Amino acid sequence: MTNRSWRMDETYLRVAGKWTYLYRAVDSTGATIDFLLSASRDAGAAKRFFQKAMRSVGHPCPRVINVDGNPSYPKVISELKRTGELGRRCRCRPVRYLNNIVEQDHRSIKRRVRACQGFRSFASAVRTIQGIETVNMIRKGQVRWLAKDDIRGQIAFVAGLFELTSIG
DSSP states (O other): OOOSEEEEEEEEEEETTEEEEEEEEEETTOOEEEEEEESOOSHHHHHHHHHHHHHSTTOOOOSEEEOOSOTHHHHHHHHHHHHTSSOTTOEEEOOGGGGHHHHHHHHHHHHHHHHHTOBSSHHHHHHHHHHHHHHHHHHTTOSTTSOTTOHHHHHHHHHHHHTOOOOO
16 A cells, blocks of 8 residues: 555656657655556546556555656646546645655666666557666555565565565
C-alpha cells in the first residue's frame, strides 16, 4: 500500500532516435505508484497516466497530487474531478520543490537506460522499463512478504520469477 500523497512527474528518454516521455508517480515516502511511457507530452498522455495510476491495485485514491510546472496536469486533474474519476476533495499542488522525491527517483531509471545505450523500439523500451521499475519496487521493499533489507530473499525471489539458479 502506498499513501495518499502523490508526486507526479515526467522525464524524457530517447527511443529509436525520437524523444519519448516517461510519466512516473511515487508517494511521499518514495514508493512507486505507477509509470507510463508515452510518445507525446500533452494533456491526453497525462490523462491516460492519471487513469492508469488510479486503477493500479494497492493504491488508495490520492488526497493531494504534487506536480511540477507542466500546464496539462492541473487541467487534467480538474477534468477527472468533474467526471468523478478523482475525488472532489483531492488537491493539486503545482509546487516544484515538493517533487524532489520523484526527481531523485528518475535518476535510477536514467542511469540504467544510459548503460543500455538507449532503445531501438518503443516496445522494447516499455518492456525494459517495466523490468527496471519492478526491480526498483522490490528494492524499495514494496513486495509485501519480502523485507527491504533481505538481499538473499530478493535474489531468490527474482531467481524464482525468471527460473534462474540461485547463487549462494
